[in-house]
Amino acid sequence: MDTGLLGKGLILLGLLMALLGATFLIAPKIPFLGRLPGDFAFQLGNVKVFAPLATCLVLSLLLTWLLNLLFARR
Numbered sequence: 001m002d003t004g005l006l007g008k009g010l011i012l013l014g015l016l017m018a019l020l021g022a023t024f025l026i027a028p029k030i031p032f033l034g035r036l037p038g039d040f041a042f043q044l045g046n047v048k049v050f051a052p053l054a055t056c057l058v059l060s061l062l063l064t065w066l067l068n069l070l071f072a073r074r
Contacts (some may be wrong), residue, residue: 036055039055
């Protein structure tokens with residue numbers, strides 16, 4: 001097994017986990033995230049259901065646009 005490839009993979013995995021952790025720290029401070037029209041929240045007794053449909057759609061569009069800008073081949 002090539003240990004150089006394993007090392008690069010572990011570094012990439014660590015960077016991705018750090019980015020995910022930073023996202024979880026910053027996400028509560030974004031004022032509109034999770035409160036857009038189209039984000040549904042229901043409470044029945046002790047059960048709470050939250051379906052952030054509009055937020056997921058907006059984040060998907062933004063990430064698609066960003067990734068297309070970064071990886072577009074000209």
